[in-house]
Amino acid sequence: MDWPVNVGDLEPLARDRLEPIAYDYVTGGAADELTLADNVAAWRRLRLAPRNLVDVSSLDTSTKLLRHDLPHPILLAPVAAHSLFHPGAERETLRGATAGEALAVLSTMSSTAVEDAAAGVSSPFWFQLYAQRDPSATDSLVARAAAAGAAAVVLTVDTPTLGARDRDRRMGLPPSTYPNLSDLPEEPDDTPPHRRVFHSRFSPSLSWPVLRHLLDTSPVPVLVKGVLRADVAAQAVDAGVAGVVVSNHGGRNLDTVPATADALPGVVQAVQGRVPVLVDGGIRRGTDVAKALMLGADAVLVGRPYVWGLTVGGAEGVAFVLDTLRTELEMAMGLLGATTLADLTPDLLWD
Ligand SMILES: Cc1cc2nc3c(=O)[nH]c(=O)nc-3n(C[C@H](O)[C@H](O)[C@H](O)COP(=O)(O)O)c2cc1C
Secondary structure, three states: OOOOOOOOOHHHHHHHHOOHHHHHHHHOOOOOOHHHHHHHHHHHHOOEOOOOOOOOOOOEOOEEEOOEEEOOOEEEOOOOOHHHOOOOHHHHHHHHHHHOOOOEEEOOOOOOOHHHHHOOOOOOEEEEEOOEOOHHHHHHHHHHHHHHOOOOEEEEOOOOOOOOOHHHHHHOOOOOOOHHHOOOOOOOOOOOHHHOOOOOOEOOOOOHHHHHHHHHHOOOOEEEEEEOOHHHHHHHHHHOOOEEEEOOHHHOOOOOOOOHHHHHHHHHHHHOOOOOEEEEOOOOOHHHHHHHHHOOOOEEEEOHHHHHHHHHHHHHHHHHHHHHHHHHHHHHHHHHOOOEHHHOOHHHEOO
């Protein structure tokens, strides 16, 4: 396979290979897709201020996140239904994550049951949790994920109701099955599509008591994903979360919320280093990763880029995306005069 030179160049290649319904599903955002576009634009807007005359003959992108020693700070974000993109689905993705030395977050809405996805996988992974309407169903998902080897649970808190995903409403959703949920009850919904607000699976009652219960009962650390506000981040840390993921769900839920690059500094300030802060949304370049760390993130996640890689080249494509971003990060660090991730300080952003 002749790989393109950057991650963005994979998108048209993926588009050529996907049914339009699947392409629109992965590409689309909510409503007018303003936040979707702004996620990418906000990283691009930031300008860099290199520190010259630093010996950069040795560059180290390694980091520690919870108890994981990671060779680089780029994670795979939870994305539903990988069988739409490759017949090997999440198993293929995890092989790519292993090859690219990245920690992957498996979605509740995976095409592969967490036990099957994780079988034989030696690298660490986390499990993304959608709280279910029946609390015991949520408990059972957490227990299954932990038993399958998930080292942490990432509770998504930005999806209590559906977003106005116009593309999905025009095209319909591609057919998928969700084996993690196959034994769990689903709320029948006979409202017509144009009046539908609630997801048949996800709990609209997701609130602080649900998080507190999860924190009390989960055998593995719990992070929250989908936070933009500083006060919510601070309250979650006070409640005992092990990390906060600044995310707007890739612009797929509530349109016109800010880009994650713009929300990140407020959350970092509120968390005050008590737990790691991660960020996702619009990260397409090594410079985006560097900028996220300059703004105080401990690590980043990418979503759509690795789905394009998975579509185009399976595990190899996922690893290509990770390797490319990691190499671009190293280049950026060298040119910025930063030899370690700790050197990626805010003064490297042009004021
Ligand atoms: C097709 C697709 C499916 C997604 N499924 C989930 C999911 O199941 N759970 C979740 O928490 N986030 C989900 N997300 C959001 C991602 O985890 C992540 O926040 C987002 O993709 C990051 O933005 P990026 O795609 O610009 O990198 C999904 C995103 C996409 C594109």
